[in-house]
Amino acid sequence: VGAPVESLDYEVIENYAYREQQAQKGKIWFTYTIMVKWLFALLIGIGTGLAAVFINLAVENFSGWKYTATFSIIQHTYFAGYLVYVLINLALVFSSVFIVTHFAPAAAGSGIPEIKGYLNGVDTHGILLFRTLVGKIFGSIGSVGGGLALGKEGPLVHTGACIASLLGQGGSTKYHLNSKWLHMFESDRDRRDLVTCGCAAGVAAAFRAPVGGVLFALEEVTSWWRSHLMWRVFFTSAVVAVVVRSAMSWCKSGKCGHFGSGGFIIWDISDGQEDYSFQELLPMAIIGVIGGLLGALFNQLTLYITKWRRSYLHKKGSRVKIFEACLISVITSTISFGLPLLRKCSPCPDSEANGIDCPRPPGMDGNFVNFFCSKDKEYNDLATIFFNTQDDAIRNLFSAKTFHEYSAQSLLTFLVMFYTLAVVTFGTAVPAGQFVPGIMIGSTYGRLVGMFVVKFYKRLNVEEGTYALLGAASFLGGSMRMTVSLCVIMVEITNNLKLLPLIMLVLLVSKAVGDFFNEGLYEVQARLRGIPLLDSRPKQFMRNMTAKEACKSQQVVCFPRVVRVGELVSALRNNQHNGFPVVDQGQNGETVVIGLVLRSHLIVLLQSKVDFQSSPFPCGPRGVLNSHKLSDFVKPASSKGKSIEDIQLSEDDLQLYLDLAPFLNPSPYVVPEDMSLAKVYNLFRQLGLRHIFVVPRPSRVLGMITRKDLLLEE
Amino acid sequence: VGAPVESLDYEVIENYAYREQQAQKGKIWFTYTIMVKWLFALLIGIGTGLAAVFINLAVENFSGWKYTATFSIIQHTYFAGYLVYVLINLALVFSSVFIVTHFAPAAAGSGIPEIKGYLNGVDTHGILLFRTLVGKIFGSIGSVGGGLALGKEGPLVHTGACIASLLGQGGSTKYHLNSKWLHMFESDRDRRDLVTCGCAAGVAAAFRAPVGGVLFALEEVTSWWRSHLMWRVFFTSAVVAVVVRSAMSWCKSGKCGHFGSGGFIIWDISDGQEDYSFQELLPMAIIGVIGGLLGALFNQLTLYITKWRRSYLHKKGSRVKIFEACLISVITSTISFGLPLLRKCSPCPDSEANGIDCPRPPGMDGNFVNFFCSKDKEYNDLATIFFNTQDDAIRNLFSAKTFHEYSAQSLLTFLVMFYTLAVVTFGTAVPAGQFVPGIMIGSTYGRLVGMFVVKFYKRLNVEEGTYALLGAASFLGGSMRMTVSLCVIMVEITNNLKLLPLIMLVLLVSKAVGDFFNEGLYEVQARLRGIPLLDSRPKQFMRNMTAKEACKSQQVVCFPRVVRVGELVSALRNNQHNGFPVVDQGQNGETVVIGLVLRSHLIVLLQSKVDFQSSPFPCGPRGVLNSHKLSDFVKPASSKGKSIEDIQLSEDDLQLYLDLAPFLNPSPYVVPEDMSLAKVYNLFRQLGLRHIFVVPRPSRVLGMITRKDLLLEE
């Protein structure tokens, strides 16, 4: 089940090629590396910012045209308007699902579980390819522009990560766009740093929230985090913010079509509620509880539906996927067009009171949509949130000074319908984020609670929009279980620092309630896709287990220092392990473990054949010095390297020998057999390892290392 | 040189007492622990918030009275005004230095290097005691209220850390304020988590910057950071923000004397510059360079002056310290009163243009101070920044729409004088922060550059206040070398997100320039105080060294499993090591390392004597089960436990034996002898260890641990 995954390895493999490379490095080389790193941070920022601008521009323009066309046609006939609306949506969704199924299968979904996995140490095949990037960008234009119940924020994070990873390889190898000159980030560790930057850049671009982006990356990458990296990540996010801001101010002059104020999430609610009283804490806590419940339910439902899709539907090939997405598109269009038709229009509020046009002028974005209303001074409250772009709908739900704009009935209808649509849409083969749908759902019930608060606490200065915002935070908290970064993102996208304590309260409640039922959305989905995430803390029972117990009755596959090629090949064929201890005879005849050799390195050696020797005795270290560079051992970024089945060796070759000593990692981390598994877990997780040797207790201590020994100056 | 320091140990010591305690724990216990942790986070937030409010209230009122009194007296005679001004300042500074020297010596200075050390893994004696807390609070009221060139922000961070640590012990042991009931955070690791919360709370309180607080704690504690902790830390900061905000809105009604708008740093520059053009990037980069140069110079000068103070002045006892502080106070008062007298007053600008009163009404805070001016509609630009509280001075320097308020000559005079004062004041025996002085210095030259920009780029929409802000950021960046957290703090204290990219640019430049010359202020000071900080990355040359080489020709002091008490005592007397390997005979006569025993645990055992036995053979594990609880081994928070010299043993006792097996840590981390020191460094730093054993290569591998083995479900 699930895509092929493989662990990443953040350890430094100190084999001879590495040591040789280290020895060649001078001062200039370091300066150069640092400069390239910062240059890359800059480029990632610019790239992600431009991608975000492009996606937003396209989406805003497509939906702008769509609504303008529909609104102008329904002046004459509603049925033709409906048809046009459905067809435009269908065309957009079809293009998206077609791109994904035929060109970039890894671009389906939000991509955040996979990126989270990558940063946790597991590589899913294909998520960081060039075609995935292209598929993600164009696919999400289609799916979001086509009005499905999904957002573009998750895909933007994935886009940022792809851009970063591609830059790290110096371009795409397959499409011959790469440059040797920039080809210097070769270890998993360097790549992970870049992907971290890209991930933060994606969040920063999606929400125009540079600090939130850094914290998002940080919350997902809590192991192995250095302040140097943090500064670079922050720089990238700031670059994104600058790019996005410049593009928007350039667009202000009207050069970008329908891309006006909208597009980039910023729901400014700075003219909202200034103060809150103690009585309001109860309804806010209730919002938190609702968020926790609905969020956990969302995770559970999407889990079932994804399972069902995987095991029945998507097995039947891409035609079914395309048909499914198109069907959902038609249903979504029909509901969002049809339901508002059934709703009675309400008279406009006194326009003096709030300064918002009602109904909104034709061809504009805004609040108070006049849709299927008999009189002129009327608006349709359901259409205002349902028959609108999601960004506008959220702005309308968050809007301050618009008391009683929505009836409870409309909000409830919308909540039920949209929640169902969001669940059903989840898992179709299009790029899809869950942030914006989550905000829609949350702000609907938040506004509902706000209406009751306005009714019951009449004398307080309550704003329904503030409650909508808190509802949005609560649903996201209840579903995704993010904490600090979500808080900061909410503050940044609403531009209102005063609500921070309230958002935090709501998040505390909703996360606690949600955690009671199940794991977060991304964790659930990662598990389903077979991405084994390691939590930041060991489980409780691991404290009472030893490392030896964790290995159970494992029969360790080892190699001697000089191994027959034939044996090597058959051992590699007979098991799936990716690392093997290498054992040698010491002077006194006792055995000594001399290191760890990786399957991927062995395959490189078997393929090149230059190191085969006829003698079964160790060669001197000199013999191999010129045959391999460090870059020969670099894993291709697509993660699927050669496998042992691809290697063809003649009978003669199989009789030769191979001395593994120069190619192994001479000092993998070891733990004594009775160390508790909790401590082993910390070691593994904190250092981002792939293999740990469990060894017998040592016979003596050759030295002690304390802080004093590590304070050496050169 | 320096206070006695001792390493902290974040490792779990899995001795029998620990295992027994683990076995007793049930589900309820875990729920209880989690609740207590959150309760503590809440309490730390409230405590730190209240302490901050108290300090601010006191400082604002003292300086309010001081300036009111002085201004009303100088209506009659300037000399009497001068005397009153000097005497009030002197009294305040004297009280501060008296408290510090006679009651809480660890409260001197900013405390940030010590806290940074604590979070890095080194405990300085006495920094987290109750008396230090009290001394810090009252001392900083005196020193800041007394008008010295120092701030209250560093001390607030220290205050937060003290509150957290005291709460963790359930109160102060010495003053019998502790409660057994809350006494549950007994390992260094739990304490460090609390101190992290406290540190963030302190920053949040000092700058009203909750996000900045979290990031500050994060930048200083990059090793060992979990997202769970982050959420708690953030919660604490938010609580602080709520407490401070409530207190301020309570004070708005005038119940708090002179504590009006001032006190809590928020220099709102939201009506400043909206846009910037490319030509401005050059002067901004110049500000960055100046900041780097002046900051690095500041670090160097303060290093020399602190060295000199330590080796000559402060050796002579506390009288000299008191005299020194008083002298500096008199000099500071004289300069800040006298220099503005020499300055010619300028005519007020057209009051319509900017809406700020000029000159400010008597008895008020504000801009355009009328001091020693002959005419009514005049102000003294030097007095506006020099003869004022620091908060007001900064607000005046940051002020927008006040072109040409200051003459270049005044700014230069102030810059030189204040820089000198800040350097000279640094290291006196009073609580002292460097943030506010840094902001003063930086904003002065920033404004100076801004003046030139206004002059040369006439047509641009330039605000001098924005340049002052950038100058402040550049000086702090050049001196303290903080990055992300400084950026966020600057944004939060000026409430202006739009300047983020500019602040970042300036910080990038100033940090790079500063790093070229020396280390950051806190690192330099920590080194001087003998606090050995471990950087987050190993040094380059460590990649070419092995662990064995780092231990050189160390003769490891080991103990056998059953050791004669006499031998134990003499071994402990003869060396200073804090951890000892314990070696036993295996079944076949070969030796086996069975664990690590800590000096502090041995001393507890020697003192209690209950485990002494007359037979030289191992006792069964049953024999000891009831003699010790885990809490017996807990280190007292004051870090200075009993030493071996305090132990009195009779001749008979010395002949007995002690079986160490139940008390040792059976599985310390080990590294093979030829692992590169860089890898050992990472292990040590990332896991927060205190001891690592260097052992021979293992003879065989009993098992492999990979990700799959750690994904166990119960």
Ligand SMILES: Nc1ncnc2c1ncn2[C@@H]1O[C@H](COP(=O)(O)OP(=O)(O)OP(=O)(O)O)[C@@H](O)[C@H]1O
């Ligand atoms: N050389 C080996 N000999 C015996 N057992 C091994 C060996 N290497 C790994 N194992 C065991 O086999 C199981 C699967 O190992 P594998 O090497 O596939 O690791 P993994 O967790 O799947 O990660 P990845 O394959 O992505 O590195 C684990 O339980 C591991 O302990």
Ligand SMILES: Nc1ncnc2c1ncn2[C@@H]1O[C@H](COP(=O)(O)OP(=O)(O)OP(=O)(O)O)[C@@H](O)[C@H]1O
């Ligand atoms: N049991 C021991 N036998 C021999 N040498 C040791 C032993 N323990 C430590 N050392 C060495 O002695 C030196 C000082 O050790 P010490 O135990 O004082 O550690 P430290 O770095 O000062 O930290 P702290 O004392 O705060 O734990 C170090 O070089 C260390 O390697």
Ligand SMILES: [Mg+2]
């Ligand atoms: Mg595997």
Ligand SMILES: [Mg+2]
């Ligand atoms: Mg020592």
